[in-house]
Amino acid sequence: MKVTFSEISKKYKDKYALQDFSAQLDNGIYGLLGNNGAGKTTLINIFVGILKSDKGQILVEGVDVRNLGVHFLSLIGYLPQSPHFYKNFTVIDFLNYMCVLKAIPKWHGERRVKELLSIVNLSAVAGKKISSLSGGMRQRVGIVQAMLNDPAILILDEPTVGLDPQERIRFRNLITKFSENRIVLLASHIVSDIEFIANQVILLKDGRLLKQDTPQALVEGLAGKVWTVTATDATLDEQLHRLKISNMLREREEIYLRVISEGKPHVNAVKVQANLEDVFLFYFGEREQW
């Protein structure tokens, strides 16, 4: 499967939500990473056809999605950022209903619903009303509905909202298994959701593509720019003000600051291995303001 975004732009009044976004996606997991308002949801909404772009083209296997019509919908699975459910439906009724909307044959749909509910650990609540579920459970129902039609392109907008750490791990494993021979586009600002499973990371800032690369290459690009600096209460305020800090750890009197800096930020600074959180802060972060 191959998807090409070509110079997509979308403006609200005189502000670009997305500007000349171009990217090529082959099979694999793509993490769409950006700060609040970067344009992630706008890009996804344009991709799935909820929004019209002002300019640009999206090609699937070389064909403009606008010419694919209903066939395009059979290729995609989509979890919106804030999914709305029919809360009076039971989980199983809702998912069977989604199978009907997706024109999945009854025998196949029932089997698929059962299989996916078991994978996301929701079999026990299949007969419960969606209104009675926790936020994390509801999110998992949303993930299941996106995967019902075995989509060749799975698009997930902030899929791990409300999931606890164990559910997050299950989610990552599920997506990794599912991604073979498919495209998964996963928007998040939770770096760890993306760090472990994405083959490629798309960094979006202020509506523009900043970088597209493997997590490893992005992390390597930061080599030599991540440091640990030891601070004390007396020096902390000045350092917080001056440095770009990605983490802070207090151990008794000492405070260890993880600092992103082109040059050595302090005489006692020690270089450490970069990670994707550091990359995020490097491209999107501001100096500590509080």
Ligand SMILES: Nc1ncnc2c1ncn2[C@@H]1O[C@H](COP(=O)(O)OP(=O)(O)OP(=O)(O)O)[C@@H](O)[C@H]1O
């Ligand atoms: N309907 C709208 N009317 C006006 N401006 C909008 C509208 N929808 C989005 N925007 C603006 O477009 C920009 C991109 O928004 P978008 O929701 O795509 O960002 P995002 O990366 O998904 O952010 P978040 O992580 O907060 O969900 C923002 O500046 C936002 O305020």
